[in-house]
Amino acid sequence: MAVPILDLARSFGEIKPEVFATLEKIFDAQSFILGAYVKDFETHCEKYLELPEGSAIACASGTDALLLALMACDIKPGDEVITTPFTFFATSGTIARLGAKPVYVDVDPVSYNINLDQALNKITSKTKVFLPVHLFGQMCELEKVLQEFHGKGLKVVEDAAQAFGSCRILDEGKRIDRAGTVGDIGCYSFFPTKNLGGCGDGGMVVTKDLTLAERLKKLRVHGSGTTYYHEEVGINSRLDSIQAAILDIKLKHLAEWTEQRRKAADYYRLLFTAQGLQEFITLPTETEGNVHIYHQYVIRVKDKRDELMRFLNDNGFAVRVYYPLSLHLQPCFKYLGYKEGDFPVSEMLTREVLALPIFPGLEATEQEALVENVGKFFKQ
Numbered sequence: 029m030a031v032p033i034l035d036l037a038r039s040f041g042e043i044k045p046e047v048f049a050t051l052e053k054i055f056d057a058q059s060f061i062l063g064a065y066v067k068d069f070e071t072h073c074e075k076y077l078e079l080p081e082g083s084a085i086a087c088a089s090g091t092d093a094l095l096l097a098l099m100a101c102d103i104k105p106g107d108e109v110i111t112t113p114f115t116f117f118a119t120s121g122t123i124a125r126l127g128a129k130p131v132y133v134d135v136d137p138v139s140y141n142i143n144l145d146q147a148l149n150k151i152t153s154k155t156k157v158f159l160p161v162h163l164f165g166q167m168c169e170l171e172k173v174l175q176e177f178h179g180k181g182l183k184v185v186e187d188a189a190q191a192f193g194s195c196r197i198l199d200e201g202k203r204i205d206r207a208g209t210v211g212d213i214g215c216y217s218f219f220p221t222k223n224l225g226g227c228g229d230g231g232m233v234v235t236k237d238l239t240l241a242e243r244l245k246k247l248r249v250h251g252s253g254t255t256y257y258h259e260e261v262g263i264n265s266r267l268d269s270i271q272a273a274i275l276d277i278k279l280k281h282l283a284e285w286t287e288q289r290r291k292a293a294d295y296y297r298l299l300f301t302a303q304g305l306q307e308f309i310t311l312p313t314e315t316e317g318n319v320h321i322y323h324q325y326v327i328r329v330k331d332k333r334d335e336l337m338r339f340l341n342d343n344g345f346a347v348r349v350y351y352p353l354s355l356h357l358q359p360c361f362k363y364l365g366y367k368e369g370d371f372p373v374s375e376m377l378t379r380e381v382l383a384l385p386i387f388p389g390l391e392a393t394e395q396e397a398l399v400e401n402v403g404k405f406f407k408q
């Protein structure tokens with residue numbers, strides 16, 4: 029048996045005729061950048077995320093979404109941005125590119141998300157933005173700290189690149205906080221492997237502050253409100269019609285695909301529990317109130333993580349490590365002066381985490397075979 033970490037072909041099959049019919053229209057029209065397809069996709073995202081009209085701004089990637097968000101928060105050299113060291117590089121890369129300083133806070137060993145209490149303690153006179161990540165598709169409990177950050181005059185930018193559609197159900201179901209819509213600006217990625225992924229690069233920023241939204245719209249086209257007149261220096265970061273049209277088709281299936289991911293996560297739990305492997309591995313959990321979308325299903329392996337990974341890979345199961353090196357220990361961030369031991373939980377996770385295949389169309393038999401092999405490895 030060969031089980032890939034992600035097989036996009038399985039869900040693409042469902043939408044292929046619709047995608048190809050739409051592509052034909054786009055090629056006939058020969059209109060490729062921004063335009064009606066992008067506008068429609070933005071509108072549909074606003075509806076999906078229950079945001080006001082005009083609050084979604086599509087751009088060229090998740091990285092650009094973060095960059096645009098930080099530019100709209102006026103991040104300048106010397107500013108500090110409080111963030112997590114246990115995430116994909118782009119979260120910190122964009123801070124550094126603007127000359128600002130990533131200030132790290134360790135993560136929680138259960139949710140893998142940034143420790144919110146510790147984040148509050150890191151605020152200094154130079155702090156401008158708090159940039160948490162909703163890692164692997166599970167939201168941080170932002171409602172607990174939002175007012176404190178705002179009270180200190182800081183902006184909250186959410187890296188929701190892995191969490192489109194993830195939410196927290198609060199006040200006995202009376203309120204739903206959706207990832208990316210709680211802070212001042214939310215950032216999404218539509219990189220092909222994300223839970224809402226295109227057939228190329230893509231991203232989006234959202235904000236309920238429509239004045240800020242207007243500024244973000246200008247920033248994505250070189251700071252220009254009227255073509256060839258520039259109020260400030262922006263970047264070139266536009267989504268194209270082809271990506272927008274494909275993403276718009278995929279968005280219609282997202283709720284159903286998310287449900288499949290959640291069912292697969294439940295089934296992993298059932299299978300691992302039946303194998304009695306609790307002493308060797310820790311399963312991911314859902315924080316109270318959360319609807320985890322399982323962008324990744326990441327277990328922790330106390331000992332022999334790398335040996336288990338090799339064993340599974342050799343037997344046809346593609347499992348991966350996200351992420352093998354905490355950002356505070358990356359060579360490019362040496363100048364920040366962090367050292368090993370500064371963020372023990374993040375460092376522990378880099379040694380213990382293992383991502384298992386999870387995607388729409390993953391078969392129960394594939395999950396069964398994988399878990400059986402994990403059992404074989406520990407009990408042999």
Ligand SMILES: *Cc1c(COP(=O)(O)O)cnc(C)c1O
Binds near residue numbers: 089090092161189218
């Ligand atoms: C993927 C990702 C990004 C960057 O998105 P791109 O579209 O690849 O530029 C940023 N942050 C996190 C947490 C991500 O997973």
